[in-house]
Amino acid sequence: MGRDGGVSCLRRAEMNMMSVGGIESTPAPAPAPAPAPAPAPLDLDEVHVLAVDDSLVDRIVIERLLRITSCKVTAVDSGWRALEFLGLDNDKASAQLDRLKVDLIITDYCMPGMTGYELLKKIKESSNFREVPVVIMSSENVLTRIDRCLEEGAQDFLLKPVKLADVKRLRSHLATKDVKLSNGNKRKLPEDSDSVIITPPSPSLTISTESSPPLTISPDSSDSSSSSSPPLSPVEMFSSSPIDNDEDDDVLTSSPEESPIRRQKMRSPGLD
Amino acid sequence: MDALISQLQRQFRDYTISLYQQDFLDDQFTELKKLQDDGSPDFVAEVLSLFFEDCVKLISNMARALDQTTGAVDFNTVGASVHQLKGSSSSVGAKRVKALCVSFKDFCEAQNFQGCVRCLQQVDIEYKTLKTKLQDLFNLEKQIIQAGGIVPQVDIN
Numbered sequence: 001m002g003r004d005g006g007v008s009c010l011r012r013a014e015m016n017m018m019s020v021g022g023i024e025s026t027p028a029p030a031p032a033p034a035p036a037p038a039p040a041p042l043d044l045d046e047v048h049v050l051a052v053d054d055s056l057v058d059r060i061v062i063e064r065l066l067r068i069t070s071c072k073v074t075a076v077d078s079g080w081r082a083l084e085f086l087g088l089d090n091d092k093a094s095a096q097l098d099r100l101k102v103d104l105i106i107t108d109y110c111m112p113g114m115t116g117y118e119l120l121k122k123i124k125e126s127s128n129f130r131e132v133p134v135v136i137m138s139s140e141n142v143l144t145r146i147d148r149c150l151e152e153g154a155q156d157f158l159l160k161p162v163k164l165a166d167v168k169r170l171r172s173h174l175a176t177k178d179v180k181l182s183n184g185n186k187r188k189l190p191e192d193s194d195s196v197i198i199t200p201p202s203p204s205l206t207i208s209t210e211s212s213p214p215l216t217i218s219p220d221s222s223d224s225s226s227s228s229s230p231p232l233s234p235v236e237m238f239s240s241s242p243i244d245n246d247e248d249d250d251v252l253t254s255s256p257e258e259s260p261i262r263r264q265k266m267r268s269p270g271l272d
Numbered sequence: 273m274d275a276l277i278s279q280l281q282r283q284f285r286d287y288t289i290s291l292y293q294q295d296f297l298d299d300q301f302t303e304l305k306k307l308q309d310d311g312s313p314d315f316v317a318e319v320l321s322l323f324f325e326d327c328v329k330l331i332s333n334m335a336r337a338l339d340q341t342t343g344a345v346d347f348n349t350v351g352a353s354v355h356q357l358k359g360s361s362s363s364v365g366a367k368r369v370k371a372l373c374v375s376f377k378d379f380c381e382a383q384n385f386q387g388c389v390r391c392l393q394q395v396d397i398e399y400k401t402l403k404t405k406l407q408d409l410f411n412l413e414k415q416i417i418q419a420g421g422i423v424p425q426v427d428i429n
Contacts, residue, residue: 054356055326055356055359055360055363056322056326056360057319057322057323057326057359057360057363057364058359058360058363060318060319060322061304061307061319061363061364064307064312064315064319065307068307068309110355110359112352139358139359139362160359160362160363161300161303161362161363161365162363163300163303164303164306164307
């Protein structure tokens with residue numbers, strides 16, 4: 001264990017156990033059979049999250065938080081590895097990587113090498129992944145930082161330490177993605193779902209995170225009856241809440257013309 | 273057996289409460305407990321164990337960086353390790369360790385060598401103390417289970 005420099009490795013402990021919520025861990029042959037994924041529109045087991053954090057402890061915790069809320073998780077320890085995983089680390093576009101399904105990227109802000117902010121920018125610059133919601137986590141509640149991240153297109157900003165309620169909230173937004181909201185959106189979306197990304201999921205996907213190089217998922221899209229709707233457009237992710245302008249730090253710059261997403265700043269509840 | 277179980281449960285409850293009251297643990301530890309279940313019955317212990325490994329490594333980094341015999345002290349290096357320790361202690365609910373890291377960080381920024389050295393010593397003591405206490409707590413849990421009882425949910429107010 002320890003810093004293996006790659007991906008988190010608590011999985012060993014979890015591998016043998018039937019996790020809660022029908023999560024992706026390789027099902028053990030004998031005990032309770034994993035719930036057969038029904039081709040229902042709401043296939044919650046399909047959500048795949050890429051978590052990025054240089055701290056092993058934090059990686060383990062966020063991974064667990066996500067798994068407990070029925071997400072598949074790939075956890076990496078740096079922005080570079082995240083880009084590598086997404087196939088964005090070099091210019092060659094790999095055909096296989098087009099099949100990579102990532103529904104959410106959650107990243108720490110303060111990381112050596114590449115910060116979460118820089119990672120965010122790179123993701124937003126990529127045609128394949130710019131529509132994927134990116135959530136930033138930070139231990140510091142600095143308004144300019146939050147603002148900057150949201151300006152760059154981050155969906156949400158979580159204050160560490162991250163709690164189950166935070167992840168559940170994120171998760172509940174993601175859950176609605178599988179239901180095509182034709183008129184359900186109360187908001188007017190700047191760009192509606194001509195979202196690019198991601199291709200039909202393969203249900204029995206087990207992403208092995210034991211290896212660090214970019215993972216390619218064998219495309220098995222023969223069964224795309226489930227959730228082939230385009231991923232949730234960023235704005236649909238969450239509802240806005242008013243910001244208490246009580247921080248001593250920096251003054252919020254107001255830009256009235258901005259699209260809704262930029263003004264939506266969320267903080268973890270109970271925050272000061 | 274029931275009397276034994278009750279007694280153990282009471283001890284467990286009291287001990288847990290005392291750990292919170294004495295600021296060894298905070299709300300985030302409670303959060304971690306929520307993530308433990310029959311499928312992952314040792315989750316908290318495993319995370320804490322990783323945390324303690326982290327402590328050893330980071331404290332060693334800090335000690336090395338504060339070693340004046342190798343030249344001028346690089347407070348940035350010290351600060352970086354402190355920042356990491358602050359982060360992970362926060363994530364597991366190690367309240368006292370985290371609080372120390374806050375002071376430690378201030379001393380780093382002020383480039384206060386003595387202050388840093390003091391904090392380093394304190395942090396070392398503190399994580400070891402916590403480790404011992406948690407070991408006792410986990411042992412109590414084991415005893416309860418071995419006696420056939422359930423580990424009670426403890427309400428911290």
